[in-house]
Amino acid sequence: MTFSTQNSETSEFIRRVRINQQNLTDNLKNRYDFIVCGSGSSGSVVARRLAENPKVSVLLIEAGGSDDVPGVMEAGQWASNLGSERDWGFRARPNPHLNNRSLPMAMGKVLGGGSSINVMYWVRGHKNDWDFFAAEAGDEAWNYKSVLEIYRRIEDWQGTPDPKYRGTGGPVYVEPTRSTPLSLAVSEAARSVGIPAFENLNGRMMEDDGGWSQVELRQRDGRRLSIFRSYTFPHMDRTNLTVLTQAMVTRLVFAGKRVTGVDVAHDGKVHRIFAGLEVVLSLGAINTPKVLMQSGIGHEDELRRLGIPVVQHLPGVGKNFQDHVLLFGCVWEHEPGEAPPGGNSCLLWKSDPTLDTPDMQCVHLEGAYTSPETAKFNPPKNAWTFVPGVIRPKSRGQLHLTGPNPLDTMEIDANFLGDPDDLKAFLKSIELCREIAHSSALHSFVKREVIPGNLKGPDLENLVRNSILTYWHQSCTAKMGRDSMSVVDNQLRVYGIENLRIADGSIMPRVTTGNTMAPCVVIGERGAEMLKTRHQM
Known part of the structure; x- marks a missing residue:
């Protein structure tokens, strides 16, 4: 893992990060309090907020590698990431409504996930989106009024002051074009x-x-500001936050219907790492349902057809796909x-x-x-x-x-x-x-x-x-709600499963109005708040 100087980050801090993370990776533990799977626009937020408490240990797992490359760091080079090793390279099946075309479905496979390869638009979503989320979840904490307070708290808005709607001094630098x-x-x-x-x-x-x-962008002086760089990176000199790259979460580990950890493919072998408190899936709207289903959570008929032992019948896993x-x-x-x-x-x-x-x-x-x-x-x-x-x-x-x-x-x-x-x-x-x-x-x-x-x-x-x-705004495949096709409840807990939450765009009941990075940050903030409350942090 390499890191270069960016903006006000000092070479001394970067040196400390490099040494600390190398030591933490070399001495990877078999148990952490929290395991966060995926370092994208939600997972980076959850990991940062949990690691703010020095008494808890956090493992953030990323299947991709370093973001310290020109294609990520230089805002104008964003398109060079498409089809590269920093892109999962998903492709939809041929679509009869598109004259049987098969569209590429880019998703970030790098520290920062989608926020490291996207076009950096900051779009909050419409008031009606968030009020719909609240109605589906049966929880006013998801409504627009509540979410607006989160946005104001986390933003560092560089445009004309607008104190009723915009915040300053937060970790999320936003500037208008x-x-x-x-x-x-x-x-x-x-x-x-x-x-x-x-x-x-x-x-x-x-x-x-x-x-x-x-348009409003997450960039400064021609440099991309990924959510990982804004949230997680400033805490990577701490010994309670381990960021493991080139590591793919393959399955959840269970004791009955309680998640106890994850299996991770890293450095040529599969490691079983346990979570003392909870596991959070933030792998995105394609890989989150994939890990759920391959771990036995999904529609029981489909799981049995593939010989996967059923842990929990949840027919909504992988359904409701929107973009x-x-x-x-x-x-x-x-x-x-x-x-x-x-x-x-x-x-x-x-x-x-x-x-x-x-x-x-x-x-x-x-x-x-x-x-x-x-x-x-x-x-x-x-x-x-x-x-x-x-x-x-x-x-x-x-x-x-x-x-x-x-x-x-x-x-x-x-x-x-x-x-x-x-x-x-x-x-x-x-x-x-x-x-x-x-x-x-x-x-x-x-x-x-x-x-x-x-x-x-x-x-x-x-x-x-x-x-x-x-637009590569894949979402909604493990939706939050209260009907039979819902996968998580208002607290982002997977129905029927203990110690497992989902925090990423897959939990959206419907895709938000506009680009999805900003709503995913809010989902990460809400998820972190829930975990802190549950575990009295």
């Missing part, structure tokens, strides 16, 4: 079609019917030199005014942004892009084991556009982008529409089916 002549014109164009502008993305706008704002889909991208050509790069703003709006929450997210980028599927339009460099997407999908997918062994792959039936209303919403998202782009406020920035060009009707539908991708 700068406005440019083009992004201001997009704001005016959005207003001309009835979409209001807001002072920031994560304040009043997340209580409203939608709106426009500059956001997008098109990279709708592109307009402008006159050379009219739109300097750097702007980055976001629209949230409703495809149907009767909806209670925005279901469309259209991100504005300066420059031509395409996928392999849309690059065939050959957009010029002097262009700007809308990335339309659907963020309140009605489609639901599911995950299945292909075998009982840890290295057996997961079958991901994402079922994107499985519900026809999702395609309708997507087409409305594209039309919204067109309406804004063709407004008078953007007249000087539009020479022609490059993508989709003149496509309409069935041709436009076919473009969507042939070209949409995923």
Whole structure:
């Protein structure tokens, strides 16, 4: 494990971290008070908050390696992580609704998980998302009012002060992107079609019917700020926090229906490590249900079919899969030199005014942004892009084991556009982008529409089916709730199992409005609070 100097971190601190963690790894114990599996946007938070108490020992297990590489640290190099050793490389099965395309499903396999390979957007989720979580869980501690206090406490907001909604001095540095002549014109164009502008993305706008704002990012001076770096790394010189990398959790260990530890593949062998108090799964919406099922927690028929002894029948494990889909991208050509790069703003709006929450997210980028599927339009460099997407999908997918062994792959039936209303919403998202782009406020920035060009009707539908991708916001596969398909209760405890909680995006009853890193941090904070309360820490 290597670490380099970043921001205000001193070389002396980094030296202490390196020596301490090497010693802790060389002398790995067979028992810790808490074992946290996964160092992503939730697991890093849980590990940090537990390790703040010097009387408890915490083991944080990460299947990937060090984040100290340019692809992670340099914000502009984020795309280089896709398909690399820092990406789990999941792929969904061929989808008939996407003309049998099989979409890649990137997930971080590195310290920091998704927060080390994503595009660093900080989006809290809508008020109605959190109130829905509270209703599903039967617990007001999950509602928007409660969660807003967590966000204010953890943030270090760098934009215009907004004390009612934004916090300062917390571990989560957030800065707004700068406005440019083009992004201001997009704001005016959005207003001309009835979409209001807001002072920031994560304040009043997340209580409203939608709106426009500059994007907010977890980066500083061109350097990525992963959740791991903000939460866990500053505590890694402590002897009660062990961070074990290149270590894959293969199964849970039980005594009856009580989890006593985990089996971990590390350094060429499998280690059995026990937890004196609890185990927390924070492996993400694909690997968390995988470990549950391969440990005997899932639908009993599926487990028996694969020869896995049933520990607890929970049919909801691996079901309710949700994600956001997008098109990279709708592109307009402008006159050379009219739109300097750097702007980055976001629209949230409703495809149907009767909806209670925005279901469309259209991100504005300066420059031509395409996928392999849309690059065939050959957009010029002097262009700007809308990335339309659907963020309140009605489609639901599911995950299945292909075998009982840890290295057996997961079958991901994402079922994107499985519900026809999702395609309708997507087409409305594209039309919204067109309406804004063709407004008078953007007249000087539009020479022609490059993508989709003149496509309409069935041709436009076919473009969507042939070209949409995923935001990689996989979630909801071990949902929190009180019905027969729920996997965890309001305290994130797995039903029917003792000493096991889940804290990651898989517990969402529905995917939140916008990017999912920020909600996963809140899930980590809530999980840590529950553990501290339960164990009187």
